Amino acid sequence: MSVAILTDITKCIGCLECVSACKTVNNLGTDVPRVWQKNDGLSAQNWTSVLQKPGNHYIRKQCRHCLEPACASVCPVGALQKTPEGPVIYDSERCLGCRYCMMACPYGIPRYDWDQVVPYIRKCIMCYDRLQRGQQPACTEVCPQKATIFGERDELLAEAHHRIKQEPDTYIHKVWGEHEVGGTSVLYISDIDLGFLAYQPNPGATPLPATTRLAMKAVPFAFVGMGGRCMESTGLFDDG
Amino acid sequence: MNNRVRITKLILWSIVGFAGAVGITRFLFGLGATTNLTDATPWGIWIGFDVMAGVALAAGGFVITAIFYIFKREEFHSFVRPAVLTAFLGYLAVVFGLLFDLGLPWNIWHMMIYWNPHSPLFEVGWCVMLYTTVLLLEFSPVPLEETSRYARIRRILMKFRFPLVLLGIMLSTLHQSSLGSLFLIMPFKLHPLWYSHILPLLFFISAVALGLMMIAYESLVSHWLFRRKPETNLVEKLAKAAVWVLSIYFIVKMADIWLSGEWHLMFDGSWESYLFILEMLISTVIPIILFSIKKVRTSTAGQWVGSSMVVFGMIFNRINVGGLTMLRATGDTYVPSWMEITISLGVVSAACLAFLFAIERFHIWKEKPQDPEWEPYTPPVFDHTSEVWLGTPPLAARTKYTLVLLLSFALGFALIPSHKIESKGVEIVPVQKARGGDTLFIDGNHDEYGVLFAHTQHIDSLGQKQSCDKCHHMNMPMDKATGCWECHRYMYSPTDAFNHDWHADAHGGNIACTQCHPKGKERQAETAKKCDDCHLDLLPSDNPIKVENYTAPPYVTAMHELCVSCHKKKAEELSDKKNLALCTTCHQSAPPKYLKAEISKHLSGPYFNHVVIPGVNLKQEKEQLHKNE
Known part of the structure; x- marks a missing residue:
């Protein structure tokens, strides 16, 4: 079983309690807008942010903790890993700073300590240490509106569909994160379209690691094949 | 003497010195201070050019060994050593350049112990590591022939020549x-237009074509440099082969675009479409046409034009794939900083210098070209009678190169912009006046997202008129309630509240120094007169906020410290009013009813139309209020 977070956009009032709690729990520094930040509020010091959209819509942005994360599949040293519990966590001891995870993420989530001489990748880890102590993530715990809730992924999906069924006129009939890029552990239901959270509004249901898997599978064949082809041309096989 | 070599070396050494200064800065101050990389564009020119194009440019090594050892084309013998050397230096340059780009370059060896075979980068890393070793072993017999001491090692290496080539x-x-x-x-x-499921195949074919042309290009350049007769016949054969490979590349690429139904994107008038057409023309179409004509293929000028088009066209292709054509999706505007470009050029220049060094010392060609500045080095001797070292110091033989290197190194340091390093990339957001009448809407950067502040209510609860200085802790001369924004002038960076120029002018220009700075002491802020020595009413007597060095902290910090610390204290005093200290109490999307009424009462006149409070339609509120009354 894996855990997940469900955020109901219709309930969020944009109070930023989640952002504040995240900062406290993860010992993040003061948030200062830097020239290298993308204008979505996320930064090395801000692992979750609240975007404001016209008409009092507040959308909390955070790592989606994909079921098959692109970042973890491309990390050459396995510094990013998908845990069986659900969160995608980061091991700074292993990281070599290639930033391939930042390039690969379809949601543009991982951030970098650009101003540090010893920089690390920064992103939400779903308060993994709190989960292990049996607590829930700080953001879901403090939410005064219960707009973002924590639980088992299956139960939250059921809850999401239940809410949509209850108020079909309010919600768009879609759970963001149910199938996107193979499913994510952070789900959204909303009354406005959330396509802007990803680089492509409809990223499809294929997990991104599948795109490189075929090429990576071909590697040993290409290696042996090329060697064989070369030996053949030199006439090494003709002797027999 | 050959001036071409001398001038080239002078230029290369100066670039290396310049890049050396920038390189040191990069490791002292980090990536943010030296590059224009952002969270949306984490890979820049160091990956696009140094790594992607660098590896492709070094493809000559495996192409020529394949031609010579596998396809047994003995006539290309004279190309093998230069091409293997170029490849070896190319890979060294790639690895060296990568060290600048990696955030934690000292962890690069982690790839050897922490495995993630799913990652293409893991595979690239291992291959580059192994292939650089292979190239070292392939090339090392060449320097080893200089001395007979290592003849045995050389013999062993020569024995493994074929397996090494194959592995390479x-x-x-x-x-x-x-x-x-x-x-x-x-x-x-x-x-x-660039994304394709057969990207690996396209990269391989283009690398082969580029490898062929890189051998040709490198031969043309080095022969021009040392005033030798160009190897026109052999280059012509390479050009002929390149036509075939480039044609295959062209057909595969066009077929791929056709089959994925993206044909129309080539002509949709976006900048990417022009970029794509330009890239295809330079890297593929024009060289194919040029090299199909025998007259062009056999002329030195034609070879120059054709091979450099392929080389630069393919560099262009790697940069396009490596990040340039992602800018539309990421919405970013990345332009490499001059420091990034300098490092890239510096790495290439260092590789070129190493190439020239090798070509002058070892038998890369049949006969070694003579270095014009070359003098055999003799170690200095200590003379006991005069007690001085006699002889030339090691660098003196190359005085000009050393001088250029040091000068450009110093120039590099002089040109590094201190503001970029010091500001740590903080954006300067000027603070504006809080809006509203009695009820203030505090949002310093005017982004319509802020805090409502009931002025009268605060005065009432804090102790009437005497309470002003609890918040207005420092005032402009002749003022009793200076606005926060007048000293805390920037949202996220501190401001120097003291205006030096204004004071100097007001006291009579250059003669005014001694009015604040005591005579005979260094003129520093620490030794100068304190502000409240003259401005007696500047700091109210019992104010809780300490003023240090008259540096106003960032607006955001000041506001939070002032408001939150007070509210937290109040919340503890009044145990039933815990909400007082919650963020929601102030940062609201919809203010509570009484505050709405308050706003509608007090907001009038010029301010009214300027106030936007999230979630409140002020006009409606006001009308509603009037109706009720």
Whole structure:
């Protein structure tokens, strides 16, 4: 079983309690807008942010903790890993700073300590240490509106569909994160379209690691094949 | 004497010195201070050019060994050593350049112990590591022939020559294509004209074509440099082969675009479409046409034009795939900083210098070209009678190169912009006046997202008129309630509240120094007169906020410290009013009823139309209020 977070956009009032709690729990520094930040509020010091959209819509942005994360599949040293519990966590001891995870993420989530001489990748880890102590993530715990809730992924999906069924006129009939890029552990239901959270509004249901898997599978064949082809041309096989 | 070599070396050494200064800065102050990379564009020119193009440019090594050892084309013998040397230096340059780009370059060896075989980068890393070793072993017999001491090692290496060549070709096939696989994971970011499921195949074919042309180009350049007769016949054969490979590349690429139904994107008038057409023309179409004509193929000028088009066209291609064509998807505007470009050029220049060094010392060609500045080095001797070292110091033989290196090194340091390093990339957001009447809407950057502040209510609860200085802790001369924004002038960076120029002018220009700075002491802020020595009413007597060095902290910090610390204290005093200290109490999307009424009462006149409070339609509120009354 894996855990997940469900955020109901219709309930969020944009109070930023989640952002504040995240900062406290993860010992993040003061948030200062830097020239290298993308204008979505996320930064090395801000692992979750609240975007404001016209008409009092507040959308909390955070790592989606994909079921098959692109970042973890491309990390050459396995510094990013998908845990069986659900969160995608980061091991700074292993990281070599290639930033391939930042390039690969379809949601543009991982951030970098650009101003540090010893920089690390920064992103939400779903308060993994709190989960292990049996607590829930700080953001879901403090939410005064219960707009973002924590639980088992299956139960939250059921809850999401239940809410949509209850108020079909309010919600768009879609759970963001149910199938996107193979499913994510952070789900959204909303009354406005959330396509802007990803680089492509409809990223499809294929997990991104599948795109490189075929090429990576071909590697040993290409290696042996090329060697064989070369030996053949030199006439090494003709002797027999 | 050959001036071409001398001038080239002078230029190369100056670039290396310049880049050396920038390189040191990069490691002292980090990536943010030296590059224009952002969270949306984490890979810049160091990956696009140094790594992607660098590896492709070094493809000559495996192409020539394949031609010579596998396809047994003995006539290309004279190309083998230069091409293997170029490849070896190319890979060294790639690895060296990568050290600048990696955030934690000292962890680069982690790839050896922490494995993630799913990652294309893991495979590229291993292949580059192994292939660089293979190239070292392939090349090392050349310097080893200089001395008979290592003859045995050389013999062993020569024995393993063929397996090494074979391994080199196999490894190259893998990572040349895997560099393309790196980008398969970015279907949403990479422009569809460049994104393709057969990127690895395209990368491999283009690497072969580029390898052929790189051998030709390198031969042309080095022969021009040392005033030798160009190897026109052999280059012509390479050009002929390149036509075939480039044609295959062209057909595969066009077929791929046709089959994926992206044909129309080539002519949709976006900048990417022009970029694509330009890239295809330079790297593929024009060279194919040029080299199909025998007259062009056999002329030195034609070879120059054709080979440099392929070389630069393919560099262009790697940069396009490596990040340039992702800018539309990421919405970013990345332009490499001059420091990034300098490092890239510096790494290439260092590789060129190493190439020239090798070509002058070892038998890369049949006869070694003579270095015009070359003098055999004799160690200095200590003379006991005069007690001085006699002889030339090691660098003196190359005085000009050393001088240029040091001068450009110093120039590099002088040109590094201190503001970029000091500001740590903080954006300067000027603070504006809080809006409203009695009820203030505090949002310093005017982004319509802020805090409502009931002025009268605060005065009432804090102790009437005497309470002003609890918040207005420092005032402008002749003022009793200076606005926060007048000293805390920037949202996120501190401001110097003291205006030096204004004071100097007001007291009579240059003669005014001694009015504040005591005579005979260094003129520093620490030794100068304190502000409240003259401005007696500047700091209210019992104010809780300490003023240090008259540096006003950032607006955000000041506001939070002032408001939150007070509210937290109040919340503890009044145990039933815990909400007082919650963020929601102030940062509201919809203010509570009484505050709405308050706003509607007090907001009038010029301020009214300027106030926007999230979630409140002020006009409606006001009308509603009037109706009720």
